Amino acid sequence: MMSRWFLLVALACSLVGAQNPADVILRQLISRVEQLERESENTASSQVAFTVALLEENSWTSVGPFDADQTLVYKKVLTNVGNAYDTETGVFTAPVKGLYYFRITGIVGRTGKLNAGLKKNGEDIFEIYHKAGTQASASNGAAVELEQGDKVYVQLMQGNTIVDQSRLSTFTGFLVFPMESP
Amino acid sequence: MMSRWFLLVALACSLVGAQNPADVILRQLISRVEQLERESENTASSQVAFTVALLEENSWTSVGPFDADQTLVYKKVLTNVGNAYDTETGVFTAPVKGLYYFRITGIVGRTGKLNAGLKKNGEDIFEIYHKAGTQASASNGAAVELEQGDKVYVQLMQGNTIVDQSRLSTFTGFLVFPMESP
Amino acid sequence: MMSRWFLLVALACSLVGAQNPADVILRQLISRVEQLERESENTASSQVAFTVALLEENSWTSVGPFDADQTLVYKKVLTNVGNAYDTETGVFTAPVKGLYYFRITGIVGRTGKLNAGLKKNGEDIFEIYHKAGTQASASNGAAVELEQGDKVYVQLMQGNTIVDQSRLSTFTGFLVFPMESP
Numbered sequence: 401m402m403s404r405w406f407l408l409v410a411l412a413c414s415l416v417g418a419q420n421p422a423d424v425i426l427r428q429l430i431s432r433v434e435q436l437e438r439e440s441e442n443t444a445s446s447q448v449a450f451t452v453a454l455l456e457e458n459s460w461t462s463v464g465p466f467d468a469d470q471t472l473v474y475k476k477v478l479t480n481v482g483n484a485y486d487t488e489t490g491v492f493t494a495p496v497k498g499l500y501y502f503r504i505t506g507i508v509g510r511t512g513k514l515n516a517g518l519k520k521n522g523e524d525i526f527e528i529y530h531k532a533g534t535q536a537s538a539s540n541g542a543a544v545e546l547e548q549g550d551k552v553y554v555q556l557m558q559g560n561t562i563v564d565q566s567r568l569s570t571f572t573g574f575l576v577f578p579m580e581s582p
Numbered sequence: 583m584m585s586r587w588f589l590l591v592a593l594a595c596s597l598v599g600a601q602n603p604a605d606v607i608l609r610q611l612i613s614r615v616e617q618l619e620r621e622s623e624n625t626a627s628s629q630v631a632f633t634v635a636l637l638e639e640n641s642w643t644s645v646g647p648f649d650a651d652q653t654l655v656y657k658k659v660l661t662n663v664g665n666a667y668d669t670e671t672g673v674f675t676a677p678v679k680g681l682y683y684f685r686i687t688g689i690v691g692r693t694g695k696l697n698a699g700l701k702k703n704g705e706d707i708f709e710i711y712h713k714a715g716t717q718a719s720a721s722n723g724a725a726v727e728l729e730q731g732d733k734v735y736v737q738l739m740q741g742n743t744i745v746d747q748s749r750l751s752t753f754t755g756f757l758v759f760p761m762e763s764p
Numbered sequence: 765m766m767s768r769w770f771l772l773v774a775l776a777c778s779l780v781g782a783q784n785p786a787d788v789i790l791r792q793l794i795s796r797v798e799q800l801e802r803e804s805e806n807t808a809s810s811q812v813a814f815t816v817a818l819l820e821e822n823s824w825t826s827v828g829p830f831d832a833d834q835t836l837v838y839k840k841v842l843t844n845v846g847n848a849y850d851t852e853t854g855v856f857t858a859p860v861k862g863l864y865y866f867r868i869t870g871i872v873g874r875t876g877k878l879n880a881g882l883k884k885n886g887e888d889i890f891e892i893y894h895k896a897g898t899q900a901s902a903s904n905g906a907a908v909e910l911e912q913g914d915k916v917y918v919q920l921m922q923g924n925t926i927v928d929q930s931r932l933s934t935f936t937g938f939l940v941f942p943m944e945s946p
Contacts, residue, residue: 422604423604426604426607426608426611429611430607430611433611433614433615433618436618437614437618440618440621443625446759447681447759447761449681449683449725449758449759450725451708451724451725451726453708478707478708478724478725478726479681479724479725479726479727481681481725481727481761501683503685503723505708505710505721505722505723507711532714533714534714535711535712535713535714536712536713536714536718536720537710537711537712537720537721537722539720539721539722539723541723565709566706567699567706567707567708567709568708568709568710568711568722570708570722570723570724572683572723572724572725573725574681574683574725574758576758
């Protein structure tokens with residue numbers, strides 16, 4: 401009975417071109433709620449964070465020197481939410497456009513010379529540097545804007561060495577906030 | 583007059599088992615808005631961050647060495663949003679499941695040997711290391727997944743020393759994003 | 765036809781002081797959606813992050829010593845989302861009340877003595893320290909609560925030196941979460 405009445409009114413309205421004001425408001429409200437739901441889903445899916453250490457060995461192990469700059473493949477995974485860090489290549493690939501934070505710490509290897517850098521698609525971001533002997537470390541970090549698909553990794557510069565023992569020389573990154581594409 | 587008419591229609595509808603389509607839509611919309619409000623409250627209540635320095639003294643003060651690994655109780659509180667860091671025990675207890683970022687810096691103490699580590703419920707996360715003399719420091723950091731109630735703290739390894747002067751040797755942590763329980 | 769009927773009912777309702785229950789619910793729902801939209805806009809506008817390096821030169825360049833504590837004006841901008849870091853003054857001004865994370869790394873300059881500190885409106889937050897010779901670095905970081913308009917910057921202490929080569933000595937900050945004013 402109700403629905404027949406409703407249909408009759410709807411029919412009458414469509415005939416005279418009028419709209420029930422409450423219906424218009426309701427329709428607008430639904431699209432606003434849908435927009436909020438999309439934003440909420442975006443935020444929830446933007447969970448990206450990793451921390452890896454250079455080596456799985458628990459013994460003190462020196463890596464390098466190499467004849468050319470060498471991408472470091474951090475092998476021990478502590479955290480990899482979103483699986484954006486690839487343990488086969490050492491490369492982090494941004495799953496969404498956004499502002500990310502990265503940091504690295506390196507323990508100086510047996511030559512007493514450590515110079516390594518964070519790279520984004522081959523471009524220099526920051527470097528760590530210690531050439532004052534062994535038994536010491538260097539750290540650096542940066543907030544970096546990335547497009548979806550940008551690649552970030554660490555290179556050990558030619559002729560340098562780095563040490564790990566499963567938790568000393570680390571590489572960390574996480575998404576601080578997603579950014580909308582223009 | 584209006585409410586009597588409304589009651590009559592409602593009564594008629596309930597008798598014939600029909601529902602006003604607009605009412606159904608409205609009810610669904612209310613529950614979607616409620617869900618969004620819950621998510622928004624979760625985000626707002628997920629404000630957790632602390633930074634503490636080891637000592638309140640402004641003078642250069644060396645701590646250790648100890649006969650066993652020793653949990654460091656950082657005494658000077660710079661920031662403690664959410665009060666999850668306990669100045670009596672040195673322990674941070676995760677108030678919500680989530681992805682946290684932690685970092686520490688330590689200045690080498692009078693023995694010239696500093697080795698300290700971040701622990702989660704007794705498990706190794708990362709370490710800082712400097713055994714090349716005094717007047718220097720070491721830092722490290724990591725993104726760590728925590729369950730609600732997980733405990734994170736810093737241990738100075740047996741035989742090592744660390745210095746502070748109220749703002750040199752620090753321990754920082756903050757929630758990057760909450761994670762839903764399965 | 766419809767709108768005339770609607771106006772008549774509305775008039776009748778206002779005369780007898782009654783309200784359509786669905787209208788009341790709809791009005792409440794609209795204000796709840798508006799509140800969620802405001803929160804979402806706040807989150808979106810709270811995108812603040814910067815990383816700067818001390819010098820634009822690619823050559824190894826030592827800065828200092830100075831006769832007094834000196835605010836460092838980091839010249840090379842890597843990231844400045846929200847433009848809250850001022851390259852003319854070296855000062856970051858908080859655009860919103862919130863919890864921010866800051867970190868610095870400094871390479872020791874030609875005198876072999878580096879002591880620099882993060883300041884908030886003139887107040888000490890943390891310091892980096894290395895007085896054990898050149899070719900080394902120091903880092904520190906902290907989570908800091910800021911009011912809108914608070915100023916954060918790095919000072920090189922009197923008599924100390926710091927080196928850069930466009931990506932070694934860095935200053936980074938980002939908003940972790942906005943906080944509501946009371």
